[in-house]
Amino acid sequence: MTIIITAFERSPDGGKGLARDTRVRWALEEVNQPYEVRAVSFRAMKEPAHLALHPFGQIPTYENGDLALFETGSIVFHIAQRHAGLLPDDANARARAITWMFAALNTVEPPILELVTAKILEGDKSWSEERMPLKADRIRDRLKQLSVRLGDAEWLDGAFSAGDLMMVSVLLRLKASGILDEFRNLSAYVARGKARPAYKRAFDAQLALNNGKPAP
Amino acid sequence: MTIIITAFERSPDGGKGLARDTRVRWALEEVNQPYEVRAVSFRAMKEPAHLALHPFGQIPTYENGDLALFETGSIVFHIAQRHAGLLPDDANARARAITWMFAALNTVEPPILELVTAKILEGDKSWSEERMPLKADRIRDRLKQLSVRLGDAEWLDGAFSAGDLMMVSVLLRLKASGILDEFRNLSAYVARGKARPAYKRAFDAQLALNNGKPAP
Numbered sequence: 001m002t003i004i005i006t007a008f009e010r011s012p013d014g015g016k017g018l019a020r021d022t023r024v025r026w027a028l029e030e031v032n033q034p035y036e037v038r039a040v041s042f043r044a045m046k047e048p049a050h051l052a053l054h055p056f057g058q059i060p061t062y063e064n065g066d067l068a069l070f071e072t073g074s075i076v077f078h079i080a081q082r083h084a085g086l087l088p089d090d091a092n093a094r095a096r097a098i099t100w101m102f103a104a105l106n107t108v109e110p111p112i113l114e115l116v117t118a119k120i121l122e123g124d125k126s127w128s129e130e131r132m133p134l135k136a137d138r139i140r141d142r143l144k145q146l147s148v149r150l151g152d153a154e155w156l157d158g159a160f161s162a163g164d165l166m167m168v169s170v171l172l173r174l175k176a177s178g179i180l181d182e183f184r185n186l187s188a189y190v191a192r193g194k195a196r197p198a199y200k201r202a203f204d205a206q207l208a209l210n211n212g213k214p215a216p
Numbered sequence: 217m218t219i220i221i222t223a224f225e226r227s228p229d230g231g232k233g234l235a236r237d238t239r240v241r242w243a244l245e246e247v248n249q250p251y252e253v254r255a256v257s258f259r260a261m262k263e264p265a266h267l268a269l270h271p272f273g274q275i276p277t278y279e280n281g282d283l284a285l286f287e288t289g290s291i292v293f294h295i296a297q298r299h300a301g302l303l304p305d306d307a308n309a310r311a312r313a314i315t316w317m318f319a320a321l322n323t324v325e326p327p328i329l330e331l332v333t334a335k336i337l338e339g340d341k342s343w344s345e346e347r348m349p350l351k352a353d354r355i356r357d358r359l360k361q362l363s364v365r366l367g368d369a370e371w372l373d374g375a376f377s378a379g380d381l382m383m384v385s386v387l388l389r390l391k392a393s394g395i396l397d398e399f400r401n402l403s404a405y406v407a408r409g410k411a412r413p414a415y416k417r418a419f420d421a422q423l424a425l426n427n428g429k430p431a432p
Contacts, residue, residue, distance in 0.1 A: 055365035056323050056358065067308045073322055074315035092283045099290040106289055106321050107272050114330060121350075127343030134337070142272065149271035 001065040002036055003028065005075075006050075007209060008059055009039040015210030017203045020072040021060040023169045025205055027076045027162065029198035031083035039209060073105050073166070080162040087162055100156045100163025108146060109170040111138040116173060139179055147183045154192065168193030217281040218252055219244065221291075222266070223425060224275055225255040231426030233419045236288040237276040239385045241418035243292045243378065247299035255425060289321050289382070296378040303378055316372045316379025324362060325386040327354040332389060355395055363399045370408065384409030 005028075007021035021037070028035050044050055045057045053061045054070040061068065062075040069075050077098070080086035087094050115135040122128055146167075150156060155164045171190050174180040180187055193199060221244075223237035237253070244251050260266055261273045269277045270286040277284065278291040285291050293314070296302035303310050331351040338344055362383075366372060371380045387406050390396040396403055409415060 051361075051364075056319070056361050058323075067311060069311055069315050071315050071318040071322060073318040074311070077314065077318075078311050095283060095285055095290070095294050098293065099285050099287050102287040102289040102293075102321070103272070105318070106287060106325075107274075109322075110326050110329065113326065122347070125343070125347075127341070127347065131338070131341075131343065145267075145272050148267075 003033060004036045004038055004063040006038050006040045006053070006059045006061045007206065009041045009044075011206070011210050015207045017206055018173055019059070019206065022202055022206050023072050023166065024060045024062065024075050024079070025202035026165055026169070026199050027079045027086060029201045030165065030196075031079060031085040033079070033083060037205075037209065073101060076162055076166065077101060086165065088159060093158060096157045097161035097163040100161065101166045104163065104166035104170045108142055108167065109173075111135065111142055112170065112173050115139060115177065136177070136179060139174070139177075140182070143179065143183050143186060147186050150185055150189060152185065155189075160196070164193060168199075219249060220252045220254055220279040222254050222256045222269070222275045222277045223422065225257045225260075227422070227426050231423045233422055234389055235275070235422065238418055238422050239288050239382065240276045240278065240291050240295070241421055242381055242385070242415050243295045243302060245414035245417045246381065246412075247295060247301040249295070249299060253421075253425065289317060292378055292382065293317060302381065304375065309374060312373045313377035313379040316377065317382045320379065320382035320386045324358055324383065325389070327351065327358060328386065328389050331355060331393065352393070352395060355390070355393075356398070359395065359399050359402060363402050366401055366405060368401065371405075376412070380405075380409060384415075 005021060005024050008019050011019040013019060025035070040050060040059055045054075045059065050061075051057055053063070053068055056070070058070070060072060060075060061070050062078065063069075069078060076086075087097050115132070118128070118132065118135060122131075155161065156167060157163065168190050171180055171186060172194075180190065194203075221237060221240050224235050227235040229235060241251070256266060256275055261270075261275065266277075267273055269279070269284055272286070274286070276288060276291060277286045278294065279285075285294060292302075303313050331348070334344070334348065334351055338347075371377065372383060373379065384406050387396055387402060388410075396406065410419075
């Protein structure tokens with residue numbers, strides 16, 4: 001059965017790889033599973049056919065035979081559970097790798113997304129200039145803790161896992177802000193993630209879809 | 217081996233059950249697993265012993281023999297995977313239930329937390345009055361979509377699952393705002409969750425810990 005995922009017809013980032021389909025592509029590349037992509041326009045995302053797949057009208061989605069999933073975290077976890085390469089075999093190590101997936105999505109990403117959405121949705125508001133530094137400091141607090149835990153290790157808990165895939169993807173969102181550069185070990189960690197052949201294939205594939213299409 | 221979780225020595229909500237240990241207690245009650253609670257003060261949460269368990273200095277944590285986990289989502293998932301009662305046996309239904317766990321934590325909770333933290337951290341700022349309604353509308357957009365998907369169903373996908381446990385827990389945070397009351401089927405859904413004997417036992421246990429201790 002063919003795996004089919006959805007992605008933006010035109011990614012809001014114009015192909016920088018920050019749209020969430022890149023995370024799913026990366027996971028599929030790590031486990032060497034072929035997949036097809038169905039591009040979805042912003043209008044189609046809010047129409048009944050897509051809402052049947054994704055009740056919140058977003059991308060990515062995942063279809064494989066009679067299984068349809070949404071939510072990036074759930075899709076990456078599903079891929080990691082079905083195919084070797086993204087979760088350790090040892091039960092305890094596996095539970096810890098899954099913990100890092102949740103930590104990336106629920107503890108590290110929310111303050112980062114708050115900064116990103118505040119820039120997009122409230123950048124023109126009177127309070128924006130005073131408020132942004134508060135948001136940036138909340139991110140720094142989290143990164144300090146993450147930096148301490150990572151230390152000199154290559155990955156968060158032993159071998160590269162779906163937890164690292166998710167954490168690197170989340171931290172990549174900080175590129176433009178310059179905040180990531182304040183933490184040398186985290187910058188190097190993200191660079192190691194980006195250097196993986198599977199990440200490069202995923203990045204190139206999403207870029208090819210967006211190529212020649214300027215950001216809307 | 218005894219399961220040990222951590223909880224606030226004094227919950228910021230004074231025992232309303234919104235601290236995240238309630239979610240873990242609820243999961244353990246649903247699968248009939250006994251557990252012990254170690255109460256942690258705000259000071260101790262930032263000290264090395266606790267940071268070794270939870271790199272971001274929060275509660276809850278989960279210990280069982282030589283396994284130590286953090287992140288509520290990961291802990292609830294671990295409990296659900298090891299003990300019958302929170303995830304369906306059918307592989308596809310199981311993947312969908314896990315999807316709802318991620319959806320609760322990553323799609324529905326973030327705008328709710330933004331409203332809550334904005335009230336706490338920015339309630340005295342000049343922009344607060346103008347900004348709050350924007351945040352509330354973002355929550356409404358999500359709840360509209362969730363309400364449509366739930367429809368007249370009892371739970372999100374067949375039988376009660378860890379996905380419902382997490383979604384009900386997330387929606388409970390909206391009680392004070394009145395926003396939940398605007399969606400009749402979601403209010404009834406939350407009421408069904410709260411009526412479960414396992415939820416009641418979890419709620420009573422966290423209340424007992426907080427009883428007689430005013431919110432700090």
